[in-house]
Amino acid sequence: MEEEKDKIEKEISEDLKELVIARLDVFPKNKKISIGSEGDFTKKQLIEHIKKGDEIGEKIIEIQINFLKALKEGKLLEQINTSD
Amino acid sequence: MDGLFFITRPKYDDATCYLFYWSQEIIDFAKNNGFRVISLDKERVDKKTVINILVKTSPDLVFLNGHGDKDKIIGGKKEEIILDTNEKTNLKIKIIFSRSCRSAKTFGPHSISILGVKAFIGYDEDFTFYYDPEKIFRPLDDKLAELFLKPSNYVAVALMKGYSALESNDKSKNLFKKNIEKLLIEGPSSENYTAISFLYWDMVHQVCMGEGKTTL
Numbered sequence: 001m002e003e004e005k006d007k008i009e010k011e012i013s014e015d016l017k018e019l020v021i022a023r024l025d026v027f028p029k030n031k032k033i034s035i036g037s038e039g040d041f042t043k044k045q046l047i048e049h050i051k052k053g054d055e056i057g058e059k060i061i062e063i064q065i066n067f068l069k070a071l072k073e074g075k076l077l078e079q080i081n082t083s084d
Numbered sequence: 085m086d087g088l089f090f091i092t093r094p095k096y097d098d099a100t101c102y103l104f105y106w107s108q109e110i111i112d113f114a115k116n117n118g119f120r121v122i123s124l125d126k127e128r129v130d131k132k133t134v135i136n137i138l139v140k141t142s143p144d145l146v147f148l149n150g151h152g153d154k155d156k157i158i159g160g161k162k163e164e165i166i167l168d169t170n171e172k173t174n175l176k177i178k179i180i181f182s183r184s185c186r187s188a189k190t191f192g193p194h195s196i197s198i199l200g201v202k203a204f205i206g207y208d209e210d211f212t213f214y215y216d217p218e219k220i221f222r223p224l225d226d227k228l229a230e231l232f233l234k235p236s237n238y239v240a241v242a243l244m245k246g247y248s249a250l251e252s253n254d255k256s257k258n259l260f261k262k263n264i265e266k267l268l269i270e271g272p273s274s275e276n277y278t279a280i281s282f283l284y285w286d287m288v289h290q291v292c293m294g295e296g297k298t299t300l
Contacts (some may be wrong), residue, residue, distance in 0.1 A: 027278045031228060032217050034099040036185030036210035037151040037158070059210065066288075067281035076284065080261050080268075 017057075020064045021047050035059060087144035087300050089119040089244070090137055092129045094150040094160040102215060103149040103183060105223040106233040110147065110240045117244055119145075129160030135173065142176040144300045147240050152184030154208075155191055169194045175201060178298055179249050181239050182206035188291050196294040203249035203298040205239055209289035212282045231267075231279055232286060235259035239290075243300055250296030260287035 027033075027043040034040045038056050041049070049057035070076040091111060095104040104125070114121050122137060129150070138146070148167070151158040156168035169190055180201050182188065188206035195201040213232035219225050238259050242252035260283055267280050 023278075023281075026272075028275055030216070030218070031214055032098070033212060033214055033282065034102070035212050036099075037153065038210065040098045040215075063212070063285045064281055067284045070284060070288075076264070079287075080265050 016061055016065065017050055017053075020061045021050055023064055024050070024060070086118045086120070088122070088141055089114045089145045089147070089240075090122045090141065090143035091124070091147040092134065092149055092159065092166070093123060093125045094129050094158070095126045096160065096162060098215070098217070098220060099213075100150055101220065102213070102223045102226075102229055102233065106229070106237060107147070107149055108224075110237055113241055114244055119244060125160075127160040129166060130164060131159065131166045134159065134166045135171075138175050138177065139173060144178045145240065145243055146177050146180045148180065148182045148184055148187075150184050152182070152187040152191070154186040154189035155194075157182060157184045157187055157191065167191065167195075169198075172198060175199045177201045178300060179203045179205070179243060181243070183211060183236060185210045188289075188293065192291070192293050201294065203292065203294040203296060205249055205253050205290070205292045207286070207289050208291050209285065211236070211289075212285055214276070214279045214282060228276055228279065231263045231276065231283060235263060236286070236290070246299060248296060249294070249298045250292050253290060253292035257287050257290060260284075260290075 024043050024047055029043055032040045032042055046060050050060055091107060093104045093107050094100045111121055111123055124133060124137065148157050156165045158164060159166035180195055185207060186209060188204065188208040192204040192206050195204050213229055215229040216226050223229060235256050238256040239252050242255040247255060264280055264283050267274055267277050270277065
């Protein structure tokens with residue numbers, strides 16, 4: 001049971017990684033992203049961090065998933081429509 | 085309007101270099117609107133000097149630029165902590181705006197409950213922004229970075245215009261929303277389209293705590 005759960009979680013995690021990498025792939029390659037104290041990164045460097053599954057990679061996944069969820073759940077448009 | 089505005093501007097890497105130059109428009113705005121300004125720049129941003137200024141001058145508005153973490157704010161050199169949750173000095177500051185990663189998580193509440201700050205605006209997660217490395221010597225020409233830094237700057241501008249801490253945070257967030265909306269309308273063909281997810285991140289993690297009705 002526990003093994004099955006771990007396997008599903010791992011598959012989801014791999015799917016998320018692929019999704020985020022696909023999104024990052026369209027980022028302009030000559031630009032950089034500053035992520036606070038973590039440093040400044042090109043898209044190639046970010047993709048490497050995601051593949052490695054380190055802290056920076058996880059942060060990027062969180063940022064992207066956070067945005068996609070807001071888009072899917074209509075929160076993004078709702079927030080935009082409530083601005084002055 | 086008058087009052088004392090204290091700003092710190094470290095400058096030792098790409099991110100702080102951008103924050104340094106983009107903060108100039110806030111200094112200019114403050115001066116043009118009757119505020120007295122103390123700008124502490126580059127390596128001069130150290131703990132001793134910052135605490136001295138805060139204690140001796142009791143600024144109405146403190147704007148801290150630079151790196152940080154949930155419990156601390158870094159100064160003019162990497163790893164130089166200028167303020168953290170070990171600080172217990174009672175500071176007679178009305179409002180702190182901290183453009184320093186995650187500092188709204190633990191340091192923000194600490195500044196309200198222990199340091200006596202009335203309102204704190206900051207980021208409870210990493211502050212992110214896109215930039216064009218080719219513009220590193222002319223950061224103010226970087227339209228990509230402007231998408232992030234102009235809305236963030238507006239917290240201080242709105243405060244100086246007389247809006248409350250809560251209103252200023254909302255007005256700044258509205259500028260983030262407008263930039264997101266603009267990019268959504270331009271669609272994926274816009275070269276800056278992919279900035280949306282990071283703009284959204286900064287917007288939702290920019291928070292105001294303490295007495296939201298506080299004005300300068």
